[in-house]
Amino acid sequence: MAEVLLRVDGLSVRYGAVSAVEEVGFGVDGGEVVGLVGANGAGKSSTLLAITGVVRPQAGDVRLGGESIVGWSTERIARAGIALVPEGRHVFSSFTVEENLRLGLLGRADPAGAEDDLAWVRELFPVVAERADEFAGHLSGGQQQMLVIARALLSRPRVLLLDEPSLGLAPSVVETVFSALEQVRERGVAILLVEQRAHVAVAFADRTHVMRSGRLVMTLDRGHRIDVDEMAEAYFG
């Protein structure tokens, strides 16, 4: 049987006495979009940080293409094909937009096709071409979000992890971002999408796991009509 592209098994994360993630398991296959939703503090970001090696999981396994990547350095995991767009955007604000993109390109394992990808992200997010020479810190929140997604894509990830990309953005901007993400999906890039707002994820992802107090408590299929009581139960117990 072919291995799932990204496989998380029995993952647990602790911060001292605080247990943030408990025995979480799920998979993301090639070309798939998987959602991960839950209330603030549910452990979504910690899951992504454990996958990318930013925090060391206390237990469990993370496999990329069948190979365990637990214990690898963050930079090695990035080069192996997992790109994280972290919560809060993290543009290099004193660098130009172009320099931010160049950093994405430098993260590629394989330089071939860089020009094509550059042309593609400029088409996806024209603003990164229009404001190439400006400082990234001068962009609006939505434009910065587009820049970090473009930058992540330039590293040609096999799996793109997005941590609350809609956070703090106007509805019209969220729409722009997600229509671009739709094209990313069409390109065959697997996506793990973390959102606090369940309806955003459920509308977009092939399936969405609901997380509560560090555990997965429910899985919703794409387009599942969200019932308020059901969601309140799933989010808050």
Place this chain on the structure above:
Amino acid sequence: MIYLQAFVDAVALGTLFALVAMGIGLVFGVIRLVNFAHGELLTAGAYALLFTKGMPLPVRIVVSLAVVVALSALMEFIYRPLRTVSPATVLIATFAVSFLLQNAALLAFGTQGENVEFLTELNTAFVVGGLRIRWITVVGLVVGGLTLAATGWVLRRTDAGLQMRAAAADVQMARLLGVPVRRVVVMAFLVAGLLAGIVTLVLAVQRPLITPTFGFQVMIPALVGVVVGGLDRLVPAALGGFAVGFATVMLSSILPGAQRVFLNTVLFVLVITILLLKPDGLFVGRRRAVERV
């Protein structure tokens, strides 16, 4: 006229201090470590020139540069285990390395000092418009200016430079983008070493008496400049170094001899206080707490 004369010398020394400041700032940028032993890089380079006295000029230059760069790489290796300890501990540790090296030099070579006899002919002066300008001042300005420009170019225009700046600005995000942070740290120490090596060559002509505190005397005022300018921003750090170098020469041409002696002591106390109270520099208080590698 005396002030104009001092001005020329002040610009020259300021340029050298800017290079020292840039080296310190470069290392601090990527690992949040103030390397007090940066001055001993200069000292080591100066002793290398001393030991190669009488040998052909290119040999002396290459050996001196190689010694400084190698020592800087060695320091990187020595500081590696310090990644997880508190900033105050790191500060003390780099102090310790600095004093250890100074005392080793003291034991081996004594306090007396010896004349390095390196490019002494550059100390002859020419006269323009009533100003006596030594050739080494001109050479120092040119070499220093070119080195600053070259370093700036590497940081701005090359991939390695971009990665170095990225690691300095946000090490976590840099890692997430696959920047090989360990390699970047080594590179920062190598570049800092090269800058220190170049400064040594110019300084050894200007101050040919080599003693165990040859570099320390330069490092302290340059560090004041870095701290004042802002530790993790290279241009302000270099400007800060320049300003302090400039001010030192101007002040000592104004101050009477007795007060000059205290200049370094005052600067030294100042820098320790600032580093202990505001380890990230004077002007970076409002920014995010930065993480060390």
